[in-house]
Amino acid sequence: MSDFGSMLFVFVLATFIGLGVIRRVSRLLYTPLMSLTNAISAIAVVGSIVVTGADHPLTIRILGAVALFASMTNIVSGFMITDRMLKMFKKQ
Amino acid sequence: MHLVGELSAVLATALFIFALYWMNDPKTARRGVIAGVVGMTVAVLATWIQPEIIHHAWIVGAIALGFVVGVPLSRVPLTAVPQRTALSHAFGGLAAGLVGTAEYFLWRGGSATAEMTHFRMSALAAEVILGFLTFTGSLMAAGKLQEVRWIPQRPVTYPGQNFVNIGVLAIAVGLGVAVAVHPGAPWAQQAFLVIAALALIFGVLLIIPIGGADMPTVISILNAYAGLSAVAMGFVLDSKLLVTAGAMNRSFTNVLFGAFGKAQPALAAGEQKEWKQETVEGAAQLLEQARNVVIIPGYGMAVAQAQHKVRELYDALTKRGIIVKFAIHPVAGRMPGHMNVLLAEANIPYSALVEMDEINPEMPQTDVALVLGANDVVNPAARYNKGTPIYGMPIIDADKAKTVLAVKRSKKPGFAGIDNELYVQDNTWMLFGDAKAVLSDLVKQFGSGGIH
Numbered sequence: 001m002s003d004f005g006s007m008l009f010v011f012v013l014a015t016f017i018g019l020g021v022i023r024r025v026s027r028l029l030y031t032p033l034m035s036l037t038n039a040i041s042a043i044a045v046v047g048s049i050v051v052t053g054a055d056h057p058l059t060i061r062i063l064g065a066v067a068l069f070a071s072m073t074n075i076v077s078g079f080m081i082t083d084r085m086l087k088m089f090k091k092q
Numbered sequence: 093m094h095l096v097g098e099l100s101a102v103l104a105t106a107l108f109i110f111a112l113y114w115m116n117d118p119k120t121a122r123r124g125v126i127a128g129v130v131g132m133t134v135a136v137l138a139t140w141i142q143p144e145i146i147h148h149a150w151i152v153g154a155i156a157l158g159f160v161v162g163v164p165l166s167r168v169p170l171t172a173v174p175q176r177t178a179l180s181h182a183f184g185g186l187a188a189g190l191v192g193t194a195e196y197f198l199w200r201g202g203s204a205t206a207e208m209t210h211f212r213m214s215a216l217a218a219e220v221i222l223g224f225l226t227f228t229g230s231l232m233a234a235g236k237l238q239e240v241r242w243i244p245q246r247p248v249t250y251p252g253q254n255f256v257n258i259g260v261l262a263i264a265v266g267l268g269v270a271v272a273v274h275p276g277a278p279w280a281q282q283a284f285l286v287i288a289a290l291a292l293i294f295g296v297l298l299i300i301p302i303g304g305a306d307m308p309t310v311i312s313i314l315n316a317y318a319g320l321s322a323v324a325m326g327f328v329l330d331s332k333l334l335v336t337a338g339a340m341n342r343s344f345t346n347v348l349f350g351a352f353g354k355a356q357p358a359l360a361a362g363e364q365k366e367w368k369q370e371t372v373e374g375a376a377q378l379l380e381q382a383r384n385v386v387i388i389p390g391y392g393m394a395v396a397q398a399q400h401k402v403r404e405l406y407d408a409l410t411k412r413g414i415i416v417k418f419a420i421h422p423v424a425g426r427m428p429g430h431m432n433v434l435l436a437e438a439n440i441p442y443s444a445l446v447e448m449d450e451i452n453p454e455m456p457q458t459d460v461a462l463v464l465g466a467n468d469v470v471n472p473a474a475r476y477n478k479g480t481p482i483y484g485m486p487i488i489d490a491d492k493a494k495t496v497l498a499v500k501r502s503k504k505p506g507f508a509g510i511d512n513e514l515y516v517q518d519n520t521w522m523l524f525g526d527a528k529a530v531l532s533d534l535v536k537q538f539g540s541g542g543i544h
Binding site: 035045055068080088 | 104108113119121124129131136139144151153154155161170173177181186190197198211326331338341342427437439445
């Protein structure tokens with residue numbers, strides 16, 4: 001079973017890492033940053049796979065499959081549009 | 093098996109940190125996308141190969157559908173990027189809400205593996221509330237941005253609105269606390285469904301009072317909620333990977349709006365001055381005689397899809413030895429960074445895109461400031477008029493330039509009816525019309541020998 005303390009610890013540390021890393025992101029790239037974070041937040045896909053794929057009742061698996069579809073849409077469109085936008089930034 | 097899971101979670105976390113880190117420079121940013129894709133693939137595969145996953149066809153089907161919808165969504169015109177972003181927040185919220193609901197009913201049905209502690213149940217309630225309010229809230233935001241007909245564009249307000257909103261949220265949170273204390277009570281199942289319904293309603297109520305100009309803020313906040321719902325899911329599923337990825341992304345709002353003051357809603361009342369209209373010929377002459385020009389783009393440029401015409405004007409001016417820079421306000425447009433992406437699409441080098449803090453000291457030496465469909469971000473009232481909703485917001489000092497040319501769609505006051513005194517300044521000349529049409533005419537002046 002999960003250790004409440006250690007999870008909270010991870011949460012706090014990750015918040016600081018996030019602040020440190022995102023503060024350094026060029027303001028120029030805030031729109032691609034937003035679509036990249038969309039894609040990364042879709043890590044919720046991991047939860048959806050477990051709910052969809054394990055031997056659960058049908059209604060539960062349907063909920064999981066919709067969630068999996070939604071997360072996957074975010075992953076695919078998030079990474080692809082980020083790359084598409086970044087390709088356009090040229091120095092000269 | 094367990095070890096593989098743990099190791100791949102660590103690997104994916106590290107790759108996500110690098111993905112964000114490489115965004116600090118346009119030169120390395122595309123490497124960040126690759127890191128993100130690899131991290132995500134590792135996380136998905138490590139979950140998929142676990143022995144309890146048996147319905148592979150379901151997973152393949154859902155993933156395939158994700159590609160079918162995701163690929164076209166990644167090819168929308170860049171002016172529609174704010175809507176796409178809002179829509180993806182909606183999808184993220186929906187996924188979190190559904191997984192949370194599924195987890196709860198699995199546990200009720202006795203088929204969950206982990207026991208339901210008060211802590212897990214609280215996280216579950218938070219996940220469902222955040223997920224579902226992000227879902228409907230982001231759908232509303234996307235609808236407003238897309239200008240869907242049956243979603244009102246203007247802010248919808250009514251007496252007691254804050255009371256109603258806070259009330260709905262308070263009931264949802266209160267029920268969440270009750271369910272967290274007694275997760276197995278006979279009434280908890282109904283209470284859980286009521287929580288989900290209230291969160292869905294709250295998302296709508298939260299967004300209807302908000303107008304287009306506040307969308308950069310709203311989108312960033314919904315981005316944070318989508319990240320936070322992933323964090324809550326991480327607590328529920330005991331996954332450090334989810335907690336880390338969600339928590340890092342949540343930081344966006346803090347970084348972006350840390351510097352912004354709190355606005356007070358009220359209306360400005362001042363003496364009415366008259367604007368002065370300029371002809372395209374006159375404007376072209378002003379530009380031609382300038383040594384340096386600062387272009388300040390806003391949402392009007394995006395609406396008119398005028399970025400390619402901007403590029404033509406940029407070329408025409410730089411060819412004449414005029415130094416042209418773009419002043420980029422952090423919240424110009426409908427999402428943070430919106431202007432940069434549109435100008436990059438038009439092949440304007442990013443070295444010409446200058447942030448607000450860097451350009452402001454140069455504004456008094458600027459011969460011509462060309463305001464292109466921007467309004468609130470150049471309104472001097474933000475500096476001193478406590479009565480305006482934008483009071484305290486840092487602005488681009490367009491008013492300090494020697495001459496100001498402002499391209500504006502209509503003669504009506506801007507969003508929320510705030511007068512912009514920049515337009516009636518002695519050194520300001522107005523060009524009324526669609527940004528693309530006005531720029532087209534301006535470029536023609538330079539091309540056809542209208543200017544010698």
